[in-house]
Amino acid sequence: ADALLRTLRDELGGTAGAAAKLDTRTGAVEVLATDGDPELVTGWHEDEPASTGTARLGSGHLIVRRWGPFDAEHSRVELDDAASSAAAAIDATRVRDMERTLAVRLQRTLLALDVTTPGIVVAARYRAADEPLRVGGDWYDAIALPNGRVGVVAGDVVGHGVAAAVVMAQLRSALASAALQATTPCAALATLDRFVTRTPGAACSTVAYAVVDPTRCVVEYCLAGHPPPLLIEPDGSARLLDDGRRILLLTHQPSVAAESATAEFVHGSTLILYTDGLVERRDEPLDDGFNRLVRAATFHAALPTGALCDALVQTLAGDRDRTDDIAIVALRLVASTPTIHVDTFASAKDQFAPARDRLRTWLDRIGAPEATAADIVLATNEAWTNAAAHGNQWRSERLVRVEAGLSHGTVVVAVSDSGQWRPPVSVNTEEQRNRGHAIMATLADDVTTEPDDRGTTVTLRFSL
Known part of the structure; x- marks a missing residue:
C-alpha cells in the first residue's frame, strides 16, 4: 500500500487520471496509463487463467486510480478498502491451493502401481x-x-x-x-x-x-x-x-x-x-x-x-x-519376440549375467549391429544395476523390470525398479551412481528418468 501511495505522490505528481498497480506475488509496482479505461478502477483484480486452462492461484493485482490531483488521505481510504478485498481473495486462493495440493497428493498415492508379480x-x-x-x-x-x-x-x-x-x-x-x-x-x-x-x-x-x-x-x-x-x-x-x-x-x-x-x-x-x-x-x-x-x-x-x-x-x-x-x-x-523383449528378475547380482545373455540374444535376433548391440547391453546393465542398488536396495523380493522394443528403427529400452531411490551412503556410492548415468548418457541417443511414488523408470533410446 505504501509503495502504491509513493508512486502516486512521487512519480505521477499532480497529473490527473493516473493509476498504479501492485503485483501481489512479486510486490512490483507499475504505473499505468488510464486512457479513460473504465475497467481500471481502484480495487483487487484477480489474474485471468493461463491459456492452458490452469489458473495461477493467488495471483492478482491491487490497483489504485487517482481521478484528480493527489490526495493522500482519500487515496489511503480507497487503498484500505481495496486491500481488504485483496486479502479476502488471496486467503480464498490459498485455501484452494491447499485443497489442490492435498487432492493431487492423495490421487498420486492412490494411482501408484505396486505390482510385484514375476513375469x-x-x-x-x-x-x-x-x-x-x-x-x-x-x-x-x-x-x-x-x-x-x-x-x-x-x-x-x-x-x-x-x-x-x-x-x-x-x-x-x-x-x-x-x-x-x-x-x-x-x-x-x-x-x-x-x-x-x-x-x-x-x-x-x-x-x-x-x-x-x-x-x-x-x-x-x-x-x-x-x-x-x-x-x-x-x-x-x-x-x-x-x-x-x-x-x-x-x-x-x-x-x-x-x-x-x-x-x-x-x-x-x-x-x-x-x-x-x-x-x-x-x-x-x-x-x-x-x-x-x-x-x-x-x-x-x-x-x-x-x-x-x-x-x-x-x-x-x-x-x-x-x-x-x-x-x-x-x-x-515376459516374452521375446521379433519386436519386443520383456524380462523381470530379482535384485541380485547373480541375475545380471543371465539377463545380459537374454537381452543380447534378442538383439542378435532383430539384427542389431555388433557395436550397437554391445552399447545397448552395457547401458542397460548400468540402468538395472542402479535400479537394483538404489531403487530396490538389493532386496531380492523387489523385481527389476526390463522392456526393450524395436520401434521404427529405434531400440527403446525401459528399466524399472520397485522402490524409492535412497540418498548415497558414501562418496563411493555416489560416484558409482554418477558413473552409471554418465555411461548411459554416452552410449544412448537419449536418456530419461521418470520417478514416481512406487519406483523409477529409466528409458534409453538407440538408433539402429
Missing part, C-alpha cells in the same frame, strides 16, 4: 481434465491375485474435482477387495454394484476389469458400461475385446447377471484398459475414436508399456483442450 510388467498414465484442481474420478489399478494372476482395472466416476476423486478412492478400494474373493471378473463387479448402492456419488460410474492368467495364457474380462479393452497381439496387430457381455452401468439397481468373456493372451501380447476421455470427441462418432486408438496402438505396438501409454495419450489427446479425464493402463507378459 509381468505394468505401466499407467493419468491426465486430468483442463481444470485448475487437476484431479478427477478416473482411475486404474493392478491387483496381484493368487496363482500368479493379475487383475487390471480402469474406471470412471462421473464428474471432476475432489468430490469425484473421493468416490474414485472408495470404488478402487472396494474393487481391489472384491477381486481377491471373486471367482470371475463379472462376480467382482457384481460385488462392486452392491457397494455402489451405499456410496453417494457413485451412481453411473463405469468399470472395466480383466484378469490375466500367464499360466493358461488367457485374459478374462467384464465391462460395466465401459469402453472395451484393447489387445495388441505379438505380431503388432491390435483389436478391441468387445465380445463379452456387458453388464449395466453401475447404478442403484442390481445389474443383470453377466458372464465374463475370455480371450487368448499369449506371451508377447499387450493388454490396454483406458477411460473414455482417450477416445471420445464431441464432434465425431465414438467409433472414430476406437478406430484411431487401434491405428495408434498398431503403430506404437513395440514401445515399452510406459512409453506406449504416453504415445497413445499424445496421439489421441495431444494438446487439445480436454473436458474429461484420461486414465490408461497397459500390461505385458
